[in-house]
Amino acid sequence: MDANEKNKNTVDCPSCGAPGVGGIDGCLALFETLGAREFSEMDYFKMHRLTVDAYCLQHPEQYMISSKSAAAHLAAMCWSMEIGMSIHMPDPIKLWVDGPRKYVCSLPPPFRERGLITIADVVGAENPEDYETKVWEWAKSAWSAWSNHWEQARAWVQEAIKEYEINNQNK
């Protein structure tokens, strides 16, 4: 980005609060930049799921409109934070999300109160190790903003695991 372009991009993201990214469109462009890097290099790609969930949790008006998508991102993030990272969505969560059910509606945290660390802190990562550290910090920050929903997310994860086990026993 040259100096002129930088001056244009002084608007914060209204959703996550990322400073000077050029509003919601500029923020999305950064997310696409991260995605492109993740898909071109395996060392970056391993953070992809966490990147997506962190971004979605900070932009719920775009990505968590339906109670189903909200539940999916919260449960997946809960899994990453408390059970372990995975490159792909864990099978129990995938099956659970696809199952027929009604989800409790999740009211998002207020605008710009969705974690102190945003995509703006991640985009400058210089190598895969740095990227991994920064994405973790970002994800933890987004997750902590949703702390009112942790209990619900944990219950969803447990439900998903239980259903997965029952499903496998019946095979």
Ligand SMILES: [Zn+2]
């Ligand atoms: Zn944003």
